Amino acid sequence: MAFVDKYGPWALITGASAGIGAEFARQIAAKGLNVALVARRRERLEALGEELESEYGVRSLAIGADLCSDDFLSTITEALGTRHVGLLVNNAGSGMTGEFLDHDLDDELQMLALNCRAPLVLAHHFGRRMRDDRRGGIIMLASVAGIVPTPMFANYSATKAWNRFLGEGLHEELARDGVDVVSLCPGLTQSEFFEHVNVDPSNWPAPMRATIMSAEDVVKAALKGLGKHSQVVPGLSYRMLMRLSRLSPGSLTPWMIDRVMRFALPKS
Template structure:
């Protein structure tokens, strides 16, 4: 089945105003899907929608929504009207580094709502419709931090493990219904996330900076794995790290990551 027949006519992408989300919008438009773009920054969304329509022969829809709001799904479904979403990209997420006990609890709960509650609601709502049509796909943005527990990034790491487990479980559960699900687990990726997480990689050693990927690389790997794998880890260096972590004693990977984080975040801890 052609990509657009399997996952079209519309893709819904959360966190679409920049970074990995914006790159998903472009690459899916190249494949012929119309794209519904969801984020809080309306001007960014409108500019991206205009750019995509100029470059690709597809339609776009900009939906301004706060995914931490209690009624965000009503906002999205009202904007979509009768448009059928055949591909859901649960990309929106946030995180911040530092000692867990020094963080504001309300900020942590807000991150939990954005990183876990929102993708749960969206996967349940649109997954049902995909199951009824016996076709479609869901991409869950996880992280290698959701594979290896990450000190000084502990809650974010836990939310991404949640996304990874939900995606991998649904991969098996929905396959019999014709719906493809993949957990995409990127490592360090060049985007606004560094700024939001208070991370400055400019002072890192060259070998560590060399592992930073582009959104284009991450998205390409995710789309390539959709319908084939339950989990995708982009980048050879990260795949090697994941293999090594499975061979090491259970306490070793977090210990290593703790040392890396303390080096990378000297001002934090």
């Protein structure tokens, strides 16, 4: 089936105001789908929507919503009205670096709500409609940090493992119903995420900086893998790293990552 026939007419993309989410909106609109853009920064969504409508001739809808709120689903469904969502991109997420016990517990629980509860609610709601239609797709944004335990990023790593496992489980469950699900596991990606976690990659050695991927390449890999794979790890260097981690003793990989993270993170 053509992309529009399989996943149209609307795609719902969370965390669409910047970074990977905004790039998903661009590449999906380029394929002819209308885009419903979800984030807290509505003005950014409206600007992006106008850009996509002008460039690709699609329709857009900006939905300002806080995915950590208890009633965020009603906010989204009321804004959508009768628009039919055939592709869900569960992209929104947050992270914190540093020692887990030094973080505020409420902040960690907020991350859990955004990274896990919100994609669960959305996948359940829109997945049921897709199953009834016997077509559609769901993209779960996991991470390479969801494949190997990541010290100094512990809760974030755990939430991304949760997304990865949910996506891969749904890949098998929904395949027989004609619904494609893929877990996207990017490594370091150029976005606002570095600013949010107070990390400046320009201070890293050249080999570390070279592993940072563009959002464009990450999204291309995700859309290429949708309908073909249960998991996508963009970038040859990260795929090699994942293979090496499977061959290493269980305690060695987290130990190595801990040393790398303590070097890369700002010193307090």
